[in-house]
Amino acid sequence: SEVYPYVKRDTSFKKLADEDVAFFKSVLSESEVLEASETEDLAFYNEDWMRKYMGQSRIVLKPKSVEKISKIVKYCNEQRLALVPQGGNTGLVGGSVPVFDEIILSVSNLNQIRSFDPVSGILKCDAGLILENADNFLAEHGYIFPLDLGAKGSCHVGGVVATNAGGLRLLRYGSLHGSVLGLEVVLPNGEILNSMDALRKDNTGYDLKQLFIGSEGTIGIITGVSIMTPTRPKAFNVSFLAVDSYESVQKVFVKAKKDLSEILSAFEFMDCHSQALTKKHLPDSPYPFDDDYPFYVLIETSGANKEHDDAKLESFLESAMEEELVVDGVVAQDETELKNLWQWREMIPESSQAEGGVYKYDVSLPLKDLYSLVEAANVKLEEAGLVGDAPKPVIKAVGYGHVGDGNLHLNVAVREYSKEVEKALEPFVYEFVSSKHGSISAEHGLGFQKKNYIGYSKNKEEIKLMKDLKQHYDPNGILNPYKYI
Ligand code: FAD
Ligand code: MLT
Numbered sequence: 001s002e003v004y005p006y007v008k009r010d011t012s013f014k015k016l017a018d019e020d021v022a023f024f025k026s027v028l029s030e031s032e033v034l035e036a037s038e039t040e041d042l043a044f045y046n047e048d049w050m051r052k053y054m055g056q057s058r059i060v061l062k063p064k065s066v067e068k069i070s071k072i073v074k075y076c077n078e079q080r081l082a083l084v085p086q087g088g089n090t091g092l093v094g095g096s097v098p099v100f101d102e103i104i105l106s107v108s109n110l111n112q113i114r115s116f117d118p119v120s121g122i123l124k125c126d127a128g129l130i131l132e133n134a135d136n137f138l139a140e141h142g143y144i145f146p147l148d149l150g151a152k153g154s155c156h157v158g159g160v161v162a163t164n165a166g167g168l169r170l171l172r173y174g175s176l177h178g179s180v181l182g183l184e185v186v187l188p189n190g191e192i193l194n195s196m197d198a199l200r201k202d203n204t205g206y207d208l209k210q211l212f213i214g215s216e217g218t219i220g221i222i223t224g225v226s227i228m229t230p231t232r233p234k235a236f237n238v239s240f241l242a243v244d245s246y247e248s249v250q251k252v253f254v255k256a257k258k259d260l261s262e263i264l265s266a267f268e269f270m271d272c273h274s275q276a277l278t279k280k281h282l283p284d285s286p287y288p289f290d291d292d293y294p295f296y297v298l299i300e301t302s303g304a305n306k307e308h309d310d311a312k313l314e315s316f317l318e319s320a321m322e323e324e325l326v327v328d329g330v331v332a333q334d335e336t337e338l339k340n341l342w343q344w345r346e347m348i349p350e351s352s353q354a355e356g357g358v359y360k361y362d363v364s365l366p367l368k369d370l371y372s373l374v375e376a377a378n379v380k381l382e383e384a385g386l387v388g389d390a391p392k393p394v395i396k397a398v399g400y401g402h403v404g405d406g407n408l409h410l411n412v413a414v415r416e417y418s419k420e421v422e423k424a425l426e427p428f429v430y431e432f433v434s435s436k437h438g439s440i441s442a443e444h445g446l447g448f449q450k451k452n453y454i455g456y457s458k459n460k461e462e463i464k465l466m467k468d469l470k471q472h473y474d475p476n477g478i479l480n481p482y483k484y485i
């Protein structure tokens with residue numbers, strides 16, 4: 001391909017033929033099949049959120065039932081037609097779009113709540129339900145989805161499960177490996193695997209659903225999710241703090257855990273460079289501070305009693321100021337201010353690519369080493385003469401993320417994607433992370449972006465076992481080919 005000169009289309013896959021389209025149309029109604037034509041270019045489905053990866057699929061299938069998905073997958077397996085499962089297409093590693101001409105199988109028409117038990121808090125829903133819709137539904141019943149992220153308006157419940165996304169409240173609610181109770185999955189041979197009735201406690205053999213959580217569409221299509229949801233906190237507080245060093249960020253974190261204890265629900269950090277990009281992108285929003293500081297921390301508390309939480313937060317902030325860990329700070333006084341403060345964190349992804357594109361590295365590192373990667377990346381890019389005003393390709397390498405979970409987002413904001421920048425960063429970033437015994441993917445997955453780099457975070461035996469599992473479930477390799485496995 002001209003787009004990806006380093007990968008070749010697997011010739012064992014059949015090219016889509018008229019008879020295949022005829023079969024799809026015999027199973028699906030007109031509105032469930034989208035074909036490329038003069039008026040329909042399918043770019044929305046072929047291109048990823050970062051506008052970095054672009055496939056060339058000529059067909060998107062959007063079945064409205066699990067049975068239809070099963071029939072289609074079975075047929076594709078028999079015919080050796082490759083498929084890409086797609087959710088809300090907000091994934092950040094190029095995993096949700098085709099590499100060549102793979103058929104796009106979107107679960108977006110499978111988007112209903114199946115049931116909710118207001119006593120246990122167990123929600124059962126279709127995989128294509130948009131995360132925000134799931135959370136709004138739960139809010140009506142006094143519950144909350146145990147995961148929140150900036151893409152909530154577009155990403156699917158099934159998509160976040162397939163990715164094992166982490167998000168902004170993992171610190172409080174833990175990972176989906178803990179909260180997902182059961183799944184309904186269409187396997188590559190068309191069989192439907194169902195554990196939707198699973199209970200909170202069930203030690204009867206292997207916990208099979210875990211394999212599909214974070215499998216990124218490589219061994220099955222998730223069609224249903226059963227998930228344990230916590231009660232919705234009645235009171236939320238958000239404070240946005242300025243801090244003068246990364247050392248102090250860590251100290252504020254330790255103090256927040258101690259002083260805020262069970263009401264701490266998010267601890268996010270941002271460097272000044274990420275904020276500079278965000279201010280530029282949101283020129284009409286007033287920034288909480290007049291001065292610039294090296295680092296910022298966003299702390300969210302949530303609990304059942306507003307007065308109790310306010311008092312705890314106030315005393316935490318007072319003593320953090322006294323100890324000079326925090327140099328300036330604001331606390332949201334109402335819902336609008338709370339949303340405004342969150343936007344300086346949640347809008348970083350959009351702001352970092354606003355001027356052309358972004359190279360994203362989502363890594364886990366020991367907390368003490370977390371920010372040193374951003375510094376090292378900037379040094380590396382400067383040495384290569386790639387950073388500065390236009391026409392230099394790189395604007396800046398910025399750092400932010402879920403510091404409470406040891407998860408850094410290194411974003412290299414660029415004016416355009418270029419091989420030169422990519423070469424300066426890869427495998428440099430992966431080598432750096434591996435040397436500190438970190439993970440090259442904390443929460444976004446491997447997808448297409450990191451397909452050649454899995455060895456930096458997994459050993460030979462682990463990779464072999466993964467390949468064995470892939471071979472077992474998908475011997476013809478039709479599901480999400482060319483990606484990490
Ligand atoms: P897609 O992007 O469509 O797909 C993602 C992967 O899962 C692909 O490999 C795809 O093949 C597979 N897949 C999708 N649906 C299914 C299915 N039903 N069955 C099998 N495989 C499937 N991630 C975080 O972890 N934390 C964050 O804080 C965070 N914030 C974000 C903020 C923004 C603005 C954006 C754009 C993304 C963010 N993400 C974050 C990335 C995150 O990975 C995605 O938002 C989400 O997990 C993907 O959901 P989706 O439905 O869009 O899936
Ligand atoms: C985030 O935490 O904002 C997300 O993981 C998205 C990103 O890093 O771009």
Ligand code: ZN
Pocket residue numbers: 167401402409443
């Ligand atoms: Zn994140």
